[in-house]
Amino acid sequence: MANLARIEDRPTPPQVYSWRVYVNALIATFAAIMIGYDSAFIGTSISLTSFKTEFDLLEKSTSELDLISANIVSMYQAGCFFGSIFGYPIGYFYGRKFGLMIAGAVFCVGAALQVSASSHTGLGIMYGGRVIVGLGIGVASNLAPIYVAEIAPPAIRGRLVGMYEMCWQIGGVIGFWINYGVTEHIASSHKQWIIAFAVQLIPGGLLLIGTPLMTESPRFLVTRDRNGQALRNLSYLRNLPHDAPYIVQEFSEIEAAVAHERSLAGAGFFGPVKTVMADTKLIQRLLLGISLFAWQNATGINAINYYSPTVFKSIGITGSSTSLLTTGVFGLIKLVCAMVWLLYLVDQLGRRNLLMIGSAGGAVCMYYIGAYIAVADPASHSTKTVDAGGKSAVAFFYLWTIFYSPSWNGTPWVVGAEIFPQHVRTFTQACMAAGNWLFAFLIARFTPQMFTSMGYGVYLFFASLMVVSVFFVFFFVPETKQVPLERMDELFAPDVKAWNAHAIVTGRMKDHYQDAEQGKVVRDRSPELKSEEEQVERVTYSE
CATH class of the missing domain: 1.20.1250.20 (MFS general substrate transporter like domains)
Structure with a gap:
């Protein structure tokens, strides 16, 4: 039987486990839902007869169809590759909160481009949308779990990071089943295949709308020498006054850890790289x-x-x-x-x-x-x-x-x-x-x-x-x-x-x-x- 009880590293006031830290973690993990959904729905969507009819793929040879299918799917991974690299400087210079907001906005732009594709536009705009969606997902896949781990109290860090994994899998399940639903209940048409593409906008939009409500990671703020704001954010997330003994101890440990890291890696963007x-x-x-x-x-x-x-x-x-x-x-x-x-x-x-x-x-x-x-x-x-x-x-x-x-x-x-x-x-x-x-x-x-x-x-x-x-x-x-x-x-x-x-x-x-x-x-x-x-x-x- 799995032990789900909290194992605390120190005596912890119950206020620390308030809704605030859970809500912030949940908003960030919407990134995982859009990642899981996008990874799951695309293969089944492009196999629908309605999609192939829309873009005149039924008359293509096997080799031509293979190439087109591979391009539609793999353009996404190419975007994810570069997005995950861009996630490092974005997270370093702009923070986890604003970085996730950027990821959500970029993702929604890419999803909207895919929805606008049709027989009149051809597949070019679809390819572009897939790359842009991938860029957003690459950034989010880098920053979301880091943010959740940094704001979580030690006793529930595994649980909150686990929410990210669960949201990924939930997004995947929705992606697999959405096409089964439209196949069973919607006749073959433009509407049939576009629904699955349009659903991408839901988790991406929720991430974009939710990120302004998030509280920036106190640990990131300390790395940027914004210690006053970091203390206020930590106090809010832990639901305790800034002079509470628990806050004073945790904040001092964050400051000590950041100073220790700088002594090892050096300050600046290239310190860890070097x-x-x-x-x-x-x-x-x-x-x-x-x-x-x-x-x-x-x-x-x-x-x-x-x-x-x-x-x-x-x-x-x-x-x-x-x-x-x-x-x-x-x-x-x-x-x-x-x-x-x-x-x-x-x-x-x-x-x-x-x-x-x-x-x-x-x-x-x-x-x-x-x-x-x-x-x-x-x-x-x-x-x-x-x-x-x-x-x-x-x-x-x-x-x-x-x-x-x-x-x-x-x-x-x-x-x-x-x-x-x-x-x-x-x-x-x-x-x-x-x-x-x-x-x-x-x-x-x-x-x-x-x-x-x-x-x-x-x-x-x-x-x-x-x-x-x-x-x-x-x-x-x-x-x-x-x-x-x-x-x-x-x-x-x-x-x-x-x-x-x-x-x-x-x-x-x-x-x-x-x-x-x-x-x-x-x-x-x-x-x-x-x-x-x-x-x-x-x-x-x-x-």
């Missing part, structure tokens, strides 16, 4: 963190997210309504598994074990699906009903989802947040977000051509990559659970290996605490170290 680039160990960790997103995409998740109708058609699911229903169930399974991961698995099984189990189980499922398609060739024997073999393939697809969602879905972001010190984390997070969107772009850009040219080989390809990822995780990814941030360097020390680093470091920790209890060691953490350890942010992005 720190990472000058440290070989940090560069290696950055490459490790980015590589986890390459392996995440190697599971095939974004091929499924963006082209789910194509995936189910290859298994033998015919009819747009049936295909969209099957896709909607996929979204629901992802949501449920993400909740189980958040509330229980990630802290119980650990990051490393989850990744290896997810890859091993997912590989078996993908191999089965590929073998079924190779033997049965359902695309060449299309029928209105799915036979027993087809049903078993769908079952293994859902089983693959059960293996993927509580493992590779969010765990790479947890590891990426934990292996970097606080004073460089905003920069490394931007790099990992950019890497995530870059790999998603590559998968989205070439998936239609892969299915056309490789057939069942696509499943064998992703399955084989998952097998390789098991060995990658075993040899290069140390377990990070229960290891304080201040001892993270020990997991990457030359005298330990990834497969035994956790046991060695936790063993040292145990000996240290035993010695302290016996009076051999007096351990008095400085405010800087304490603050840095407390601010380990479990920032969870997924597909």
Whole structure:
């Protein structure tokens, strides 16, 4: 049973857990709803006959249709890639609040351009809208979880950051089901396909409208030497007077932490960049963190997210309504598994074990699906009903989802947040977000051509990559659970290996605490170290 009780780092007045911090976090997490929705709806929308009719795609050859579909989907990831990079300077110079406002405005402009596309305008304006929407999402995917982590009291930080992950998955479920709804209840027409595109404006608009009501992060204000406003904002968020002992202590720790970070990375925009680039160990960790997103995409998740109708058609699911229903169930399974991961698995099984189990189980499922398609060739024997073999393939697809969602879905972001010190984390997070969107772009850009040219080989390809990822995780990814941030360097020390680093470091920790209890060691953490350890942010992005 997951423990949902608050574990406080100090005696905390109940006023700290008021509606104010929850409302601010909820407004920011609307960014995750628009991210999840946009990632889910597009593949099913462009598969609708009404969309193809609107833009004269029914007469296109398979190769031409593949190229157009790939362009519509991948333009979004290209925008996300550059947006996630822009999110770093925007967040540094303009803050989290105004940065999210910019993201919401840009997103709404892009969504409006897509809605204005028609047979009269052609697809050019659609491509432009997809890129602009991606820019907004890239910025939001960088700033929203940072903002939530910075305003949250330590005892509920995981819960509030978890709201971001849940909103992402909720947006995905809505995106998968919206097209099923319009297919069932609206006749094939311009109205049918445009509804799903127009729904993008709801979460984007709510973010844009809500951001002026947000309270800027006190921590950001201290980094800009606006300490007076920072104290007022912290007092408001905690629902306590500015001279309350709890506020005085927390604010002093924020000031000490920022001063400590400046001493390590140097002041200014390029301080964290220079720190990472000058440290070989940090560069290696950055490459490790980015590589986890390459392996995440190697599971095939974004091929499924963006082209789910194509995936189910290859298994033998015919009819747009049936295909969209099957896709909607996929979204629901992802949501449920993400909740189980958040509330229980990630802290119980650990990051490393989850990744290896997810890859091993997912590989078996993908191999089965590929073998079924190779033997049965359902695309060449299309029928209105799915036979027993087809049903078993769908079952293994859902089983693959059960293996993927509580493992590779969010765990790479947890590891990426934990292996970097606080004073460089905003920069490394931007790099990992950019890497995530870059790999998603590559998968989205070439998936239609892969299915056309490789057939069942696509499943064998992703399955084989998952097998390789098991060995990658075993040899290069140390377990990070229960290891304080201040001892993270020990997991990457030359005298330990990834497969035994956790046991060695936790063993040292145990000996240290035993010695302290016996009076051999007096351990008095400085405010800087304490603050840095407390601010380990479990920032969870997924597909």
